[in-house]
Amino acid sequence: MKSFPQCCTSLLNRACDLFWEARLGIRTLGGESSLHPDAEDYGYLAYHTYFSMFDRLALQPSDVVADLGCGKGRVVCIAATYRVKEVIGIEIDPSLCAQAETNAARMRRRRAPVRFACQSAADFNYSDVTAVVMFHPFGADTLREVLGNWRRSLQARPRVLRVVYSNPLLGSMIAGQPWIELCECWNPSTWSRLKFPVNFYRSVPA
Ligand SMILES: C[S@@+](CC[C@H](N)C(=O)[O-])C[C@H]1O[C@@H](n2cnc3c(N)ncnc32)[C@H](O)[C@@H]1O
Known part of the structure; x- marks a missing residue:
């Protein structure tokens, strides 16, 4: 059972999520199960948490920002x-990716170009990406491939990846991984609006 502060x-x-959905003119609510092996189901954090992370x-x-497992495109x-x-x-x-594209196409207050890749994050070309966001999207097998992909991308094009x-x-x-370091951890406290821990990492220059 949830405590009173929770x-x-x-x-x-x-309430704030509903406000932001209306303000941006998008619909990202509702869970969805995944049929893909090693994939987590669609779910999301509060708008407040994502704004805090980006701030x-x-x-x-x-910066080029990538959300790995973008679901309906909230992030x-x-x-x-x-x-x-x-x-x-x-x-x-593909169905979630199509919903994300619809949301991005109709969103208000957009200040940056947006594009989508309907594919596994393991196979994406990260050469331009400087900041990655993930809400525990997949299991260890996929993460291992993603980490190898990031490392090759950093060797080919040295830069700071957050x-x-x-x-x-x-x-x-x-x-x-010796080429990336943990910089900061956020942990939910009693009256916190944060509901899951959040880790911040940064690549280490070779
Ligand atoms: C927990 S949801 C996070 C959704 C969104 N990032 C957010 O925070 O609102 C995880 C998403 O990752 C997607 N996913 C799982 N494995 C993936 C993979 N290998 N490549 C790309 N997306 C994947 C799932 O389909 C699901 O939409």
Whole structure:
């Protein structure tokens, strides 16, 4: 059973989520199960959490932001309210990807170009990406491939890659890589609007 502070903060999050859905003119609510092996079901965090993450990253006009497993595009649309070079949504499920495209096409207050890739995050070309966001989207097999992909991309095009991983159940796999370091951890407290831990990583220059 939820405690009183949890009920209050969840209600506040829900009210704010409805406000932001109306303000941006998008529909990202509702869960959806995934049919793909090693994929987590569609789910989301509160708008408040994503805005806090992007504010913490202090996104710059040179940043290219990618949401790995973008679902219906909530994070993509939020990132696109910042003045960045590009926002990319990567989603393995064609139906979710189509809904994300619809949302991005009709969103209000967009300040950045947006594009989508309907494919596995394991196979995406990350050469332009400087900031990655993930809400525990897949299992260890996929994450292993994604990490190898990031490393090759950083070797081919050295740059700083920042990674924000919410509900970091496989955080130890990332922390175990010598070329990336854990910089900051957020943990939910009693009256926090944050409902899952969030880890911030940064690639280490070779
Ligand atoms: C927990 S949801 C997160 C949705 C969205 N990022 C958000 O925070 O609102 C995880 C999403 O990852 C997608 N996914 C799972 N495995 C994937 C993969 N290998 N490549 C791309 N997307 C994947 C799922 O279909 C699902 O939509």
